Amino acid sequence: MYMKKIIITSLMIGLIIASSVLQQGCTVTKITERGGAQLWSENCTRCHSTPPPNVYSDEQWDVISTHMRVRAAMTNDETEKIIEFIKSANK
Amino acid sequence: MKKIISLLLIVTSINIATAQQYNNAAKDSMQAQQKSNSSLSRFLLTGYTALTVETDGKEKFNMGQVQFSPILLWKPSKNIFFEAELETELNAGALDIGLEYADISYIINKYITLRAGKFLAPFGIYQDRLHASWINKLPTAPLGFGHDGVGTSSEIGIALSGGIPIGPSKINYIIYASNGPQLNTGKEEPGEEGMLMYENALDNNFNKAVGGRLGILPFSNSSLELGGSVQYAKVGDKASDYDKVTSLMYSFDLSFTQQVGFLKGMIDVKAQMNGLNVSKADYIDPYDSTGTGLYTYDNKRSIIFGQVAYRPSMLKIKVLKNFEGVFRYSILNLPEGVKENEDVSQIALGLNYWITWRSVIKFAYQKTGGKENYLLQFATSF
Numbered sequence: 001m002y003m004k005k006i007i008i009t010s011l012m013i014g015l016i017i018a019s020s021v022l023q024q025g026c027t028v029t030k031i032t033e034r035g036g037a038q039l040w041s042e043n044c045t046r047c048h049s050t051p052p053p054n055v056y057s058d059e060q061w062d063v064i065s066t067h068m069r070v071r072a073a074m075t076n077d078e079t080e081k082i083i084e085f086i087k088s089a090n091k
Numbered sequence: 092m093k094k095i096i097s098l099l100l101i102v103t104s105i106n107i108a109t110a111q112q113y114n115n116a117a118k119d120s121m122q123a124q125q126k127s128n129s130s131l132s133r134f135l136l137t138g139y140t141a142l143t144v145e146t147d148g149k150e151k152f153n154m155g156q157v158q159f160s161p162i163l164l165w166k167p168s169k170n171i172f173f174e175a176e177l178e179t180e181l182n183a184g185a186l187d188i189g190l191e192y193a194d195i196s197y198i199i200n201k202y203i204t205l206r207a208g209k210f211l212a213p214f215g216i217y218q219d220r221l222h223a224s225w226i227n228k229l230p231t232a233p234l235g236f237g238h239d240g241v242g243t244s245s246e247i248g249i250a251l252s253g254g255i256p257i258g259p260s261k262i263n264y265i266i267y268a269s270n271g272p273q274l275n276t277g278k279e280e281p282g283e284e285g286m287l288m289y290e291n292a293l294d295n296n297f298n299k300a301v302g303g304r305l306g307i308l309p310f311s312n313s314s315l316e317l318g319g320s321v322q323y324a325k326v327g328d329k330a331s332d333y334d335k336v337t338s339l340m341y342s343f344d345l346s347f348t349q350q351v352g353f354l355k356g357m358i359d360v361k362a363q364m365n366g367l368n369v370s371k372a373d374y375i376d377p378y379d380s381t382g383t384g385l386y387t388y389d390n391k392r393s394i395i396f397g398q399v400a401y402r403p404s405m406l407k408i409k410v411l412k413n414f415e416g417v418f419r420y421s422i423l424n425l426p427e428g429v430k431e432n433e434d435v436s437q438i439a440l441g442l443n444y445w446i447t448w449r450s451v452i453k454f455a456y457q458k459t460g461g462k463e464n465y466l467l468q469f470a471t472s473f
Contacts, residue, residue, distance in 0.1 A: 010362075010397070032256055034311060042313045045348050045357070048226045049448040056135075063135045063164045066172045066196075069204075071211075072220065073263030073306065075254035076201035 032077055036085025039078050046072070053089040061086045138162040138176070141224035141470040147463060157181040158224060160191065170198040189238075192245055202253045209290070210250060212243040213265040213304040214320045215342040215363040217396070223472070228359070228400050229441045230453050230468035233421035235365070235394030241423070242340055242365035242394070243272060243289045243322060248299065259311040264303065271300025271324035274333050274369070281377035285369060285390045285429060287326060287338060296334070300324030304342075318344040326369065339368045356403035356412075364395045388428030396421035402445075417441035417455075435460050449473075 034042075044050040056064060061083060069079045143156035158180045165173045175193035179186065194208030211219045217236045221227055235241045248269025255262050270291045277284025302322030309315060320342040327333025347360040369390040376384040402415040419439040441455040450471040457464045 012399075038312075046313060046316065046346060047220045049445065051448050059133055060135050063133050063166045063172075064137075066166050066198075067164050067174055069198075069254075070172060070174070070196050070206065070252070073252055073254040073265065075256050075261055077256060078254070 036081035040082045040085055053086045058087050133166040135164040139223050139225045139472040141468055143230050143468040145466050172196045202255050204252050206250045209247045212246050214243050215344040217363055218244045224470040225449055225472040228417045229419055229439050229455050230466040233396035234437045235423040241367050241392045245290050247292055260309045263306040266303035268299045268301050270294045272326050274326040274336050277374050284374035296325050296329040298325040314349040316346040333372055336372045337370050341366050355405040356401055359400040362397040366393045388426050390426050393424045413445045415443040
C-alpha cells in the first residue's frame with residue numbers, strides 16, 4: 001500500500017523535475033563563470049525566499065554569508081561573488 | 092650663532108618627529124578602534140518566531156503554541172565564525188528551552204571548514220536546512236522528523252565540510268565524529284526499548300559515531316541537489332548487556348527548486364528518506380507481568396517525506412504571486428514485532444500567503460492516520 005503511494009508520488013515528482021529541466025534546457029555554464037546576482041538568487045531560493053540586499057548592512061551580510069557558507073556548504077567563489085554583488089547593490 | 096641654529100633645527104626635528112610619532116600612534120589607535128568596532132559590528136542577532144493555532148474541529152482548539160528562536164552569529168575574524176540558536180517553545184502550557192546548536196567554525200582554506208561544538212546533523216536536508224518555521228512550508232514537521240525522530244537531528248562533536256565546484260556542477264560534503272546516539276533499553280521508559288536517544292553531551296561507551304553527507308548539484312544553476320548521508324555508531328552502554336549493539340543510519344534526499352516558465356511560477360520539491368537499523372538485542376518485555384521476561388525484534392525503522400510547493404511568482408498580479416500551495420506526504424514505518432508498533436502515514440495540504448520575503452501566514456489541513464487537524468501559523472524571521 002505504502003509502496004504504491006511512494007512510487008506514484010516519486011513518479012509525479014520526477015515528471016515535474018524532468019519537464020522543468022527540459023523546459024529550461026541543460027545549462028552548461030561553469031559555476032565559476034556565473035555572476036554574483038545570479039548565484040545569490042539561485043542559492044537563496046534552494047531553501048528560502050531571497051532577501052533584498054538593503055535589509056542588512058555590508059558588515060551584517062559578511063556575517064550572514066559565512067553562516068550560509070557553513071550551513072549550505074556553498075563554495076568559496078560563490079560566497080565571495082555573492083558578497084561582492086550585495087555590497088555593490090547596497091551602495 | 093651656527094650652534095644655536097643647529098640646536099633649534101635639532102629641537103624642531105625632534106618635535107616634528109615626536110609629533111609625527113604621536114600622530115601615527117593616534118592614527119594606529121583610531122584604526123585599532125575602528126577594527127575593534129568593525130569586529131563588534133560583525134555580530135548579528137537574528138532568528139525567527141512563530142505562533143500556531145491548531146484545531147481538530149471537534150474538541151481541541153489550541154492557541155498556545157508559541158515559538159521563539161533567537162540566533163546569534165559572530166565573525167570575530169576572517170576565518171573564524173560562531174553560530175548558536177536557542178529554541179524556546181510554549182506548547183500545551185509547558186515551556187521547552189533547548190540549545191538547537193552552538194558551534195564554532197574555522198575556515199581552513201577554500202574547500203575545508205573545521206567545525207566543533209553542537210551542530211545540526213548533516214543527515215539529509217530537513218533538520219539542517221528546512222526546519223526553521225519561516226522556511227518550513229507547512230506548520231508542522233513531517234512524521235518522524237525533528238527531535239526524537241528516526242535519525243539524528245543534531246550532533247556534538249567535530250566536523251569537516253566544504254563545497255567544491257566541478258565544471259558546471261558542484262559537490263558539498265561533510266564528515267564528522269560525534270558522541271552519537273545512545274540506546275534506550277526501556278528500563279526507565281517501558282515501550283521505548285530499542286529506540287535511540289540523540290543529542291548526547293556525555294559519551295556512554297568510549298566510542299564515537301562517525302558519519303557524513305555528500306551532496307551533488309549537477310546543474311550550474313544549483314536547482315537540483317541529490318544527497319546521501321550515513322552514520323555508524325556503537326549505541327549501548329559500555330560493559331552492559333548492550334555493549335555490542337550498533338546502529339547504522341542512512342538517508343537519501345532530494346531538493347529541486349526552479350522557476351518554470353510554462354507554470355508561471357516557482358516549483359519547489361523536497362524529499363527525504365531516513366533508515367535506521369539497530370542490531371538485535373534482548374529487551375525487557377513491558378507487558379510481562381513478572382518484569383523479567385525478555386523479547387527481541389528486528390529493529391529497523393524508516394521515515395519518508397515528499398513535498399511539492401508551487402508559487403505563481405511570475406504572475407503580474409501582486410496579491411496572487413504571494414500565495415503558495417503545498418502538498419506533503421510522509422510515512423513512519425516502525426519495526427515488525429516491537430510492542431508499540433503502529434505505522435502511520437500523513438498527508439498535509441497547505442496554502443501560504445507571503446506578506447514579505449520573511450513573513451508568512453500558513454493555513455494547513457493535515458490528516459494523520461484517521462485524525463484530522465487544521466492549523467494556522469504566522470511565522471517570521473528577524
